[in-house]
Amino acid sequence: MTGLILQDVKKSFGKVDVIHGIDLQIESGEFVVFVGPSGCGKSTLLRLIAGLEDATSGTLAIGEQDVTHVEAADRGIAMVFQSYALYPHMSVAENMGFGLKMTGSSKAEVKNRVSAAAEILQLEPLLDRKPKALSGGQRQRVAIGRAIVRQPKVFLFDEPLSNLDAELRVQMRLEIAKLHKDLKSTMIYVTHDQVEAMTLADKIVVLRAGRVEQFGSPLELYRNPDNIFVGGFIGSPRMNFLAGTITASGGGTVTVDFDGYAGTAMTKTIEGIPDVGSKVMVGVRPEHFTDGGSTKLEVRIDVIENLGGVAYGYAGAETDAPLTIQLNEGHTAQEDAALVTGFDPDRAFLFDAKSEKRLR
Numbered sequence: 211m212t213g214l215i216l217q218d219v220k221k222s223f224g225k226v227d228v229i230h231g232i233d234l235q236i237e238s239g240e241f242v243v244f245v246g247p248s249g250c251g252k253s254t255l256l257r258l259i260a261g262l263e264d265a266t267s268g269t270l271a272i273g274e275q276d277v278t279h280v281e282a283a284d285r286g287i288a289m290v291f292q293s294y295a296l297y298p299h300m301s302v303a304e305n306m307g308f309g310l311k312m313t314g315s316s317k318a319e320v321k322n323r324v325s326a327a328a329e330i331l332q333l334e335p336l337l338d339r340k341p342k343a344l345s346g347g348q349r350q351r352v353a354i355g356r357a358i359v360r361q362p363k364v365f366l367f368d369e370p371l372s373n374l375d376a377e378l379r380v381q382m383r384l385e386i387a388k389l390h391k392d393l394k395s396t397m398i399y400v401t402h403d404q405v406e407a408m409t410l411a412d413k414i415v416v417l418r419a420g421r422v423e424q425f426g427s428p429l430e431l432y433r434n435p436d437n438i439f440v441g442g443f444i445g446s447p448r449m450n451f452l453a454g455t456i457t458a459s460g461g462g463t464v465t466v467d468f469d470g471y472a473g474t475a476m477t478k479t480i481e482g483i484p485d486v487g488s489k490v491m492v493g494v495r496p497e498h499f500t501d502g503g504s505t506k507l508e509v510r511i512d513v514i515e516n517l518g519g520v521a522y523g524y525a526g527a528e529t530d531a532p533l534t535i536q537l538n539e540g541h542t543a544q545e546d547a548a549l550v551t552g553f554d555p556d557r558a559f560l561f562d563a564k565s566e567k568r569l570r
C-alpha cells in the first residue's frame with residue numbers, strides 16, 4: 211500500500227505560475243478528489259504526480275520513495291483520462307493487455323491479468339469485441355481495465371466520466387466506488403461534479419488558482435468550511451451569502467445586522483471577538499432555511515422550482531445577493547409573493563467580508 215507526500219510543489223509554464231506551492235499528504239488506500247474551477251490546476255497537479263510534467267520546484271514521494279526525478283513509467287502509477295482513446299483495430303482484451311505486452315510480460319501473464327480485470331469490471335462477455343461495438347460506459351470501463359492490469363500503486367483519474375450521459379455517470383460512479391472498495395488502492399480523482407466528489411471521496415482537496423483552499427473529508431468541508439470560497443464551492447445548491455455589519459461583539463456572542471433587510475439581526479455564539487463595525491458575510495445553506503428558524507427574513511419569491519421531493523424558491527435574482535431557499539413538503543410559498551422564512555444562527559457561517567476567512 212502506498213501513500214503520497216507533496217512538499218511545496220510548484221509548477222510554472224514559462225512565466226506563468228500555475229501551481230503555487232502545494233503541500234499534501236495522502237494516506238495509503240485513500241480516495242482523494244481534487245475539485246476546483248476550470249483552470250485552477252487540477253489536471254496539472256495530477257500530471258505532476260504522474261510524472262507527465264516535471265515540477266519546477268518541491269518534492270514528491272510515493273510510498274517511501276522520492277520520485278521527484280523518477281520517470282513516469284517507473285512511478286507505479288496508472289492514469290485514466292476523460293477521453294479513453296482505445297485502439298480501434300484491437301479487441302477489448304488486446305486493448306487492455308497492450309501496455310503489459312509492450313513492457314515484456316509473458317502471454318500467460320497478460321492473459322491472467324486481463325481476465326482478472328475483466329472480471330472486476332464485468333467485461334468478460336465483451337473481451338472479443340472491438341471498441342466501436344461498445345457503449346460509452348463500456349469503453350470507459352475498458353480504459354479503467356487498462357489501468358487495473360498494470361497493478362499500479364496509485365490510480366489517477368482525470369474527469370473519467372465527463373463524456374458520459376447522466377444515467378451512465380451514476381452507474382459508473384458506483385462502479386468506481388466498488389473498484390476502490392475491492393482493490394483498496396490509493397486513488398486520486400479529478401472532477402467538476404459535486405456529487406461525485408461528495409460521494410466518492412474519503413478526502414476532498416479544494417483548489418483555487420493553484421493553491422489548496424482546504425483539505426478534508428466531504429462532511430468536514432460541508433460542516434466546517436474555512437472560507438467563503440469553500441463554503442460556496444461545496445454543497446449544492448450553493449450556499450447563500452448575506453452581507454451584514456457587526457453591531458455588538460464580546461462575551462461569547464456576536465450580533466450582526468443584515469444589509470438590505472432593515473430590522474433583521476442575528477445573535478450568534480462565537481469564540482473570537484470580531485470588531486464592532488466590521489463587514490461580514492453570513493453564509494446560509496438553502497437546506498437550512500425553515501419556517502421555524504429564529505432569525506427571520508422576509509423575501510420576495512420570484513420563481514419556484516419543483517423537483518418532486520424538494521422545491522427551491524429563488525428570491526432577489528436581480529439583486530447582488532440572490533437567495534436560494536429550499537422549500538419542504540407542504541410549503542405555502544408562492545411565486546411573486548412575499549415569504550417569511552428563517553434560519554437557526556447556529557447553522558449560519560460567519561465570514562470576514564474582506565479576508566473572506568471564517569470567523570469562528
Ligand SMILES: Nc1ncnc2c1ncn2[C@@H]1O[C@H](COP(=O)(O)OP(=O)(O)OP(=O)(O)O)[C@@H](O)[C@H]1O
Nearest residue numbers: 223226228246247248249250251252253254255402
Ligand atoms: N502546457 C501548458 N503550457 C502553458 N500553460 C498551461 C499548460 N498546461 C496548463 N496550462 C495552464 O495552467 C492552468 C491550469 O490548467 P489545468 O489544465 O491544470 O486546469 P484544470 O483545473 O484541470 O482545468 P479544467 O477543469 O478546465 O480541466 C490553466 O491556466 C492552463 O491554461
Ligand SMILES: [Mg+2]
Nearest residue numbers: 252253254368
Ligand atoms: Mg483538467
